[in-house]
Every structure is written in C-alpha cells, then in structure tokens.
Amino acid sequence: MDTVLIGGFAVLTSVAVIWFILSKLDNIEMPDNKKRLLTYFLFAVFVIVVIVVMKWHSENYKQNFKSSQVLQAHQSFISLFG
Numbered sequence: 001m002d003t004v005l006i007g008g009f010a011v012l013t014s015v016a017v018i019w020f021i022l023s024k025l026d027n028i029e030m031p032d033n034k035k036r037l038l039t040y041f042l043f044a045v046f047v048i049v050v051i052v053v054m055k056w057h058s059e060n061y062k063q064n065f066k067s068s069q070v071l072q073a074h075q076s077f078i079s080l081f082g
Helices: 003-025 032-081
Strands: none
Touching: 003 032
C-alpha cells in the first residue's frame, strides 16, 4: 500500500476543504473574533490531520521494514543450509 500517496491525498484534500471554508467565511456576517477563532480551529484541525497522516505513514513503514528484515533473515538462513 502506498501510504505516501494516500496520505498526501488526504492532506491536500483537507487543505482544499479548509481553504473553501475560509473563502466562504469572508462573505458571512460574523464578528471578527469569531472568524479568527474559527480560523484558528481550522488550522488546528489541519495540524492534527498532518500529525495523524505522518504517524500512520511511519507505523506502516516500520511494519513493512520489520517484515522485510525478517524475510531477508529467513532467506539467508535457508541459503546457508540449501
């Protein structure tokens, strides 16, 4: 599974959604402090999305790296006796 491609798509999609929300927020009559708080909230959501994607990617990479190391060790053990 290509976690970089899927994670990149998730990050880009979240950026697009946040940008769309922020562009619509300019046209809404709302006090400036509420707009600012909503902007900060959306920025925090984006940071959380990036952290989750990076954590998922690193865990997946570690799991694949460990399984490939076990496979290589098993193959070299077999080649010693075969």
